[in-house]
Amino acid sequence: MGVAVSIQNVVKNFAGLRALDGISLEIAEGEFFGLLGPNGAGKTTLISSLAGLIRPDSGSLSVMGNDVLAHYREARRCLGVVPQELVFDPFFTVRETLRIQSGYFGIRHNDSWIDEILENLDLSSKADTNMRRLSGGMKRRVLVAQALVHKPPVIVLDEPTAGVDVELRQTLWQFIQRLSKEGHTVILTTHYLEEAEALCGRIAMLKQGRVVALDTTRNLLARFAGHTLTLRLANAANLPETLRSQATPSGDGWVFRLAGFDEIEPLLAMVRQSGAVIEDLRLSQTDLEDVFVTVMQGNLSQHGEASQ
Numbered sequence: 001m002g003v004a005v006s007i008q009n010v011v012k013n014f015a016g017l018r019a020l021d022g023i024s025l026e027i028a029e030g031e032f033f034g035l036l037g038p039n040g041a042g043k044t045t046l047i048s049s050l051a052g053l054i055r056p057d058s059g060s061l062s063v064m065g066n067d068v069l070a071h072y073r074e075a076r077r078c079l080g081v082v083p084q085e086l087v088f089d090p091f092f093t094v095r096e097t098l099r100i101q102s103g104y105f106g107i108r109h110n111d112s113w114i115d116e117i118l119e120n121l122d123l124s125s126k127a128d129t130n131m132r133r134l135s136g137g138m139k140r141r142v143l144v145a146q147a148l149v150h151k152p153p154v155i156v157l158d159e160p161t162a163g164v165d166v167e168l169r170q171t172l173w174q175f176i177q178r179l180s181k182e183g184h185t186v187i188l189t190t191h192y193l194e195e196a197e198a199l200c201g202r203i204a205m206l207k208q209g210r211v212v213a214l215d216t217t218r219n220l221l222a223r224f225a226g227h228t229l230t231l232r233l234a235n236a237a238n239l240p241e242t243l244r245s246q247a248t249p250s251g252d253g254w255v256f257r258l259a260g261f262d263e264i265e266p267l268l269a270m271v272r273q274s275g276a277v278i279e280d281l282r283l284s285q286t287d288l289e290d291v292f293v294t295v296m297q298g299n300l301s302q303h304g305e306a307s308q
Helices: 043-050 072-077 094-104 111-120 136-148 166-181 193-199 217-223 261-273 288-296
Strands: 003-014 017-028 032-036 058-063 079-082 154-158 185-189 202-207 210-216 227-234 247-250 253-258 277-285
Touching (some): 017 043, 017 058, 017 185, 017 202, 017 210, 079 136, 094 111, 136 154, 166 185, 202 217, 202 288, 210 217, 217 288, 253 261, 253 288
Antiparallel strands (some): 202 210, 247 253
């Protein structure tokens, strides 16, 4: 299996702010790869660099063996990017928009593929509708369609389901999973971590422009195997420091990581003895969100953990 995307020691600064701090990773052909991180971690900057929209200060990026800077045209043909922002031309219909997008890549007479994309994204009924008359969710579907008109081997989805309904998510993922099974490489950034957990075979987590975790989804979850106990408390200020140091604040609750079920009763007893009142209790198995929070808090060292 070849390398679809290669990113080597990429650094990018903006007015003294280091957005990318020596990022290196490789994504294999056919992978469904997750790129996760909080706002400001460098995800969009990295994607923009990969698409040739931003020139890094140092390092190299390539798509399907084509250097993004030295062979921009070839690299861009191999890449389809779905941006976060809803960018569209208000003067054309959906079908006209996709034909124009095809023309940017020198592609003509591809209406059969356009029809297939429209059908799979549930846009067929909107094919002759002007773009400005579409809802936000429909416009986002068109952005996905635009990224796919030239049949790129590498597809980048930057927050593709942000603020859209459940129906679009299901329709989109069914189509993208089909393309993935057909051999397309998919790179996904999302704040919906349940999506990344369900779809991505491997995940990189970014923090302050650095890769702080890189492994298969299965290995990341196995590293934190266990359960969490989430408590919503009245008089939480009464919790002693010994308990606070074991917990992670989450919304209006406190999350305790458990090594075993035998820890539950002693923990609850300590909470009651502190004078705090348990208003709600939830026991759940560790998921990718728990892993993400732990990594972002710095409890997972990069050395020996950010392995490929």
